[in-house]
Amino acid sequence: MAKTLFEKIWDKHVVKQIDGGPSVLYIDKHFIHEVTSPQAFKGIEKRGLSVFRPDQVVATADHNVPTLNQHLPIKDELSRLQVQQLIENCKKHNIELYGLGHPFQGIVHVIGPELGITQPGMTIVCGDSHTSTHGAFGAIAFGIGTSEVEMVFASQCLMQSNPKLMRINIEGELNKGVVSKDIILYIISKISASGATGYFVEYAGSAIRSLSMEARMTICNMSIEMGARGGMIAPDEITFSYIKGRQFAPSGEQWEKKIADWKELYSDAEAKFNEEIHINASAIEPMITYGTNPGLGIAINGLVPVAESIPDEGERNNIMKALQYMGLESGKSLLGMPVQHVFIGSCTNSRIEDLRMVASLIKGRKKHDQVQVMIVPGSQQVSKQVQAEGLDKVFREAGFEIRQAGCSACLGMNEDKIPAGEYCISTSNRNFEGRQGAGARTLLASPLTAAAAAITGVVTDVRELI
Amino acid sequence: MNKVTTIQSRFVPVTMENIDTDQIIPARFLKATTRDGFGKNLFRDWRYANDDEQQPKADFILNKPEFSGEILVAGKNFGCGSSREHAAWAIKDYGFAAVVSSFFADIFKNNALNNGLLPVTVSESFLQQIFAQPNTTTITIDLAAQTITIDATGQQESFEINSYKKTCLLNGYDDIDYLISMKQEIEIFEKELA
Numbered sequence: 001m002a003k004t005l006f007e008k009i010w011d012k013h014v015v016k017q018i019d020g021g022p023s024v025l026y027i028d029k030h031f032i033h034e035v036t037s038p039q040a041f042k043g044i045e046k047r048g049l050s051v052f053r054p055d056q057v058v059a060t061a062d063h064n065v066p067t068l069n070q071h072l073p074i075k076d077e078l079s080r081l082q083v084q085q086l087i088e089n090c091k092k093h094n095i096e097l098y099g100l101g102h103p104f105q106g107i108v109h110v111i112g113p114e115l116g117i118t119q120p121g122m123t124i125v126c127g128d129s130h131t132s133t134h135g136a137f138g139a140i141a142f143g144i145g146t147s148e149v150e151m152v153f154a155s156q157c158l159m160q161s162n163p164k165l166m167r168i169n170i171e172g173e174l175n176k177g178v179v180s181k182d183i184i185l186y187i188i189s190k191i192s193a194s195g196a197t198g199y200f201v202e203y204a205g206s207a208i209r210s211l212s213m214e215a216r217m218t219i220c221n222m223s224i225e226m227g228a229r230g231g232m233i234a235p236d237e238i239t240f241s242y243i244k245g246r247q248f249a250p251s252g253e254q255w256e257k258k259i260a261d262w263k264e265l266y267s268d269a270e271a272k273f274n275e276e277i278h279i280n281a282s283a284i285e286p287m288i289t290y291g292t293n294p295g296l297g298i299a300i301n302g303l304v305p306v307a308e309s310i311p312d313e314g315e316r317n318n319i320m321k322a323l324q325y326m327g328l329e330s331g332k333s334l335l336g337m338p339v340q341h342v343f344i345g346s347c348t349n350s351r352i353e354d355l356r357m358v359a360s361l362i363k364g365r366k367k368h369d370q371v372q373v374m375i376v377p378g379s380q381q382v383s384k385q386v387q388a389e390g391l392d393k394v395f396r397e398a399g400f401e402i403r404q405a406g407c408s409a410c411l412g413m414n415e416d417k418i419p420a421g422e423y424c425i426s427t428s429n430r431n432f433e434g435r436q437g438a439g440a441r442t443l444l445a446s447p448l449t450a451a452a453a454a455i456t457g458v459v460t461d462v463r464e465l466i
Numbered sequence: 467m468n469k470v471t472t473i474q475s476r477f478v479p480v481t482m483e484n485i486d487t488d489q490i491i492p493a494r495f496l497k498a499t500t501r502d503g504f505g506k507n508l509f510r511d512w513r514y515a516n517d518d519e520q521q522p523k524a525d526f527i528l529n530k531p532e533f534s535g536e537i538l539v540a541g542k543n544f545g546c547g548s549s550r551e552h553a554a555w556a557i558k559d560y561g562f563a564a565v566v567s568s569f570f571a572d573i574f575k576n577n578a579l580n581n582g583l584l585p586v587t588v589s590e591s592f593l594q595q596i597f598a599q600p601n602t603t604t605i606t607i608d609l610a611a612q613t614i615t616i617d618a619t620g621q622q623e624s625f626e627i628n629s630y631k632k633t634c635l636l637n638g639y640d641d642i643d644y645l646i647s648m649k650q651e652i653e654i655f656e657k658e659l660a
Binding site for chain 2: 015016018020021022024026035036038039042049052063076078079081082085127128143144146147148150151154156157158161163193194198224229293315317318411412413430432433435438
């Protein structure tokens with residue numbers, strides 16, 4: 001029977017199908033971090049259990065860590081205690097921890113792939129909604145809550161209902177200045193912040209196949225922003241060559257065997273999806289969001305919708321409320337609007353290719369006087385690579401500040417916050433009210449569009465600078 | 467986990483759509499290592515001005531004493547965004563037993579079910595009918611019968627819940643007990659997978 005990529009992996013991992021209920025799904029890899037794991041450790045300990053398969057769990061500290069002076073004790077007491085708790089829990093339960101000071105530390109969805117832990121055909125979970133990132137390798141990867149973290153600790157399994165399946169096909173060539181972040185912001189703007197709820201999404205088509213692994217990760221990363229449980233892309237030669245030689249990648253005979261298995265991971269020609277969407281890549285322009293959910297995006301040279309003329313009452317009220325929070329006007333262009341902050345980082349866009357992209361645009365230029373620019377590499381290894389390639393020099397000469405690895409201003413759990421009322425062009429994934437700090441106003445965009453604003457001090461069509 | 471059977475109560479309407487988990491519980495309150503006490507920070511930034519408990523925003527529903535009850539009723543796509551289970555903990559800790567909406571984000575719905583907080587999905591028109599009710603109206607949610615009723619008008623709708631989850635809620639079972647009971651089968655499965 002013809003199967004989708006999703007079904008091939010899912011079916012292989014079902015331990016048991018409960019009548020009229022969910023499946024017991026086996027989990028290959030479980031990533032954990034300091035924020036959503038402590039209550040799960042407490043939970044299994046209360047039951048007198050230990051972690052069932054500690055070798056399949058990998059931990060890092062990323063969400064609330066400072067991005068300056070990581071060698072010093074964390075100043076914020078609650079953050080320090082939470083990170084300390086992670087250290088103790090990992091030690092007690094024999095879990096590998098890449099904590100502060102470790103050369104592999106970084107944002108959980110950056111380090112999994114870069115260490116070769118993330119591989120095609122796997123089931124991968126983490127107590128973080130952006131776990132969908134790992135789907136770029138042809139894995140079933142999704143975010144879970146803390147009770148589910150506890151279930152995986154206890155049994156290496158989860159109870160999961162079959163999702164519906166959606167395929168989004170993007171065919172054709174991308175326009176100048178358009179990168180993978182623009183593709184996903186475009187998709188979400190078309191199908192809305194809830195348009196894929198209940199679905200697992202496969203991204204396909206020539207525009208997707210032409211992307212690097214890091215660009216594919218950016219797309220899968222934001223699947224959750226349209227409500228999808230996860231997103232995935234069939235693995236190919238680009239995937240295999242990315243994985244080869246990485247720290248935990250298979251090697252030798254194992255490698256050959258794995259490659260043979262991975263080459264079977266694609267949706268069969270006759271496979272059925274509950275929903276298929278077709279997008280022409282040439283229709284996509286550099287994107288920016290104007291509202292308070294990631295679905296409220298427009299082409300950089302487009303106009304903010306006229307809220308008052310939206311027929312649906314709920315949607316009209318939403319957009320009016322969003323525009324009020326953002327301090328923006330209906331029907332206007334965002335081009336030329338001053339911004340005070342640029343944040344380049346997060347599990348969406350903090351990998352070496354993102355930073356190379358930024359460096360290539362700003363080389364020989366200086367940031368605008370009125371803008372503060374913060375670059376937060378996704379991991380210690382990305383930081384090292386930035387230095388090895390001399391990108392740090394380019395950033396410093398432009399007046400950009402480079403920090404140490406962590407989630408940082410994407411969610412403002414540490415000190416990296418945007419002040420109330422100020423605008424930040426951010427390469428992160430969420431523009432929710434208060435996400436980057438109480439009252440902060442976030443405009444989501446690609447690393448190129450963010451870098452362009454850093455130079456000009458205003459919302460800019462990056463195509464004018466290329 | 468607590469058992470869920472029938473909930474009859476007044477309701478608290480939060481009519482906004484796409485309420486994300488950052489609004490339900492902002493990230494700065496996720497630093498605790500226990501599950502308790504999140505209720506006081508539920509909808510924190512909508513509830514208080516300048517992050518100050520002495521400055522409640524009078525126009526926000528939780529600050530209006532005439533609205534109370536165990537049932538939170540919210541606009542569609544409730545609980546989108548982050549996977550933080552703290553959102554479900556905060557709603558429950560505040561005193562709600564059920565959340566009613568026309569559409570729930572997947573992870574939030576799972577998190578709620580795993581904590582004995584009942585998510586009830588109703589049609590958009592039924593949701594609007596609830597919003598149109600005065601604050602004194604009570605709503606009855608009967609899990610066994612899978613019905614939700616506006617008591618004052620008798621309007622009723624049935625809601626979906628998968629039979630496994632329903633059994634768990636009615637009896638106070640959680641998934642973890644079941645998974646632990648499956649250890650042998652899981653070990654056999656692992657050998658076959660390898």
